[in-house]
Amino acid sequence: MATKRHASDNIVGHGDLTKRVGVEQIRARGVDVEKLIDLLIDAAGAEFTTYYYYTILRMYLAGNEDYKEICEDARLEDRAHFELITPRIYELGGSIPKDIREFADRAGCPDAYLPDDPTPTNILTVLLEAERCAIRTWSEICDLTLGKDPRTYDMASRILQEEIEHEAWFIELLSKERDGVVRPSGHFRRGTPGEAPYSKNLGFYNP
Amino acid sequence: MPTFPPLNVATDPKTYRVTFILPDGSETCLEVGEDERLYAAACRAGLNLPCLCLQGWCITCAARVEGEGAWDQSLSLRYFPQDREAGFILLCTARPRSDLRIRTHQRVALRDYRISRKLPTPRG
Numbered sequence: 118m119a120t121k122r123h124a125s126d127n128i129v130g131h132g133d134l135t136k137r138v139g140v141e142q143i144r145a146r147g148v149d150v151e152k153l154i155d156l157l158i159d160a161a162g163a164e165f166t167t168y169y170y171y172t173i174l175r176m177y178l179a180g181n182e183d184y185k186e187i188c189e190d191a192r193l194e195d196r197a198h199f200e201l202i203t204p205r206i207y208e209l210g211g212s213i214p215k216d217i218r219e220f221a222d223r224a225g226c227p228d229a230y231l232p233d234d235p236t237p238t239n240i241l242t243v244l245l246e247a248e249r250c251a252i253r254t255w256s257e258i259c260d261l262t263l264g265k266d267p268r269t270y271d272m273a274s275r276i277l278q279e280e281i282e283h284e285a286w287f288i289e290l291l292s293k294e295r296d297g298v299v300r301p302s303g304h305f306r307r308g309t310p311g312e313a314p315y316s317k318n319l320g321f322y323n324p
Numbered sequence: 325m326p327t328f329p330p331l332n333v334a335t336d337p338k339t340y341r342v343t344f345i346l347p348d349g350s351e352t353c354l355e356v357g358e359d360e361r362l363y364a365a366a367c368r369a370g371l372n373l374p375c376l377c378l379q380g381w382c383i384t385c386a387a388r389v390e391g392e393g394a395w396d397q398s399l400s401l402r403y404f405p406q407d408r409e410a411g412f413i414l415l416c417t418a419r420p421r422s423d424l425r426i427r428t429h430q431r432v433a434l435r436d437y438r439i440s441r442k443l444p445t446p447r448g
């Protein structure tokens with residue numbers, strides 16, 4: 118029987134099902150749990166809307182099959198991010214909105230609309246800025262949870278790693294398309310479309 | 325979808341005096357060109373203000389204009405007439421159209437205002 122008790126355990130009574138030690142422990146370490154839940158729901162909303170909008174953006178990259186394939190990886194990986202975040206929201210005691218309109222309205226990053234003039238340059242610009250918003254979002258969640266909430270931190274850092282790769286891909290493509298300048302992302306292709314190696318805990322490419 | 329002009333337009337023919345008031349009460353006064361976004365101008369002056377989307381959506385950069393003032397917010401992807409009525413400004417995508425006095429760090433105030441008006445907003 119362990120003798121070391123953490124003070125915050127005292128506020129979850131024996132057999133009490135209304136509170137979670139898994140939540141109270143991170144609260145005791147200084148996480149504003151309600152704010153974290155709100156940020157995670159905003160971020161999940163952004164991943165979900167991005168998944169939706171990338172579906173359209175990808176369609177309009179017709180004829181640029183290389184761009185389409187990269188967009189498809191980013192699209193499916195955003196869906197993987199939504200799938201990864203949502204269980205954590207519930208685990209922390211939150212829930213996603215009952216109405217999908219409310220969910221989309223509170224997304225932390227913009228609707229990635231198809232540009233009026235859907236040239237590859239314009240579409241790649243929308244994709245790039247969407248990834249940049251995602252990087253800033255997940256960096257903030259990493260900051261808020263570092264050293265306090267290892268479970269959310271681990272999740273956020275996995276998503277962040279993929280967002281950083283997505284930005285590098287779109288810089289590479291837009292740089293060549295718009296400016297004729299080669300700026301390699303440094304990455305090779307995913308093994309399967311939208312593989313999401315970090316957020317699905319798969320092996321990542323390291324020959 | 326707005327087309328974003330270059331970040332810094334040092335050769336703007338017209339400039340305005342913009343004062344940023346930080347939460348600690350300190351004030352920084354800048355000359356800002358009419359095509360320069362206020363957030364970029366603040367960065368240029370070394371102010372480290374919050375931002376996230378830089379597209380006028382997330383309200384992370386929200387600030388509030390004190391007294392009278394005019395600004396162009398047409399680069400923002402989501403900005404409501406009610407936001408303007410209450411003096412809220414999204415610095416990342418705002419360009420000055422008059423001299424301005426601006427209180428920074430108003431994200432929570434704008435979020436709560438939008439919730440009270442049943443307008444869409446991120447909640448975190």
Ligand code: FES
Pocket residue numbers: 374375376377378379380381382383384385386414415416417
């Ligand atoms: S940084 Fe998102 S609205 Fe300005």
Ligand SMILES: [Fe+2]
Pocket residue numbers: 164194195198251276280
């Ligand atoms: Fe994502």
Ligand SMILES: [Fe+2]
Pocket residue numbers: 191194195248251279280283
């Ligand atoms: Fe992404």
